[in-house]
Amino acid sequence: MSDIDPSYVIPDVRDGLTKLERTILWVLHETQKELGGRNVPTAMLYGRVLEHIDISADEMQSVLNRFINQV
Numbered sequence: 001m002s003d004i005d006p007s008y009v010i011p012d013v014r015d016g017l018t019k020l021e022r023t024i025l026w027v028l029h030e031t032q033k034e035l036g037g038r039n040v041p042t043a044m045l046y047g048r049v050l051e052h053i054d055i056s057a058d059e060m061q062s063v064l065n066r067f068i069n070q071v
Contacts, residue, residue, distance in 0.1 A: 023052050024063055
């Protein structure tokens, strides 16, 4: 990972999500509501996540892949 604040990668004891994962999920949810429930393009999601966290595209893709593999 790059220069992400360490508090963004430490899992929360309540649900195991990191601040980074929680932020991505929140941005995804808000964008999905804005689009009327439609799927959110990854590029759009990445752009909006960048407004909250300085993260590389590879790092975000890694988080998204973990989400997909947990389902």
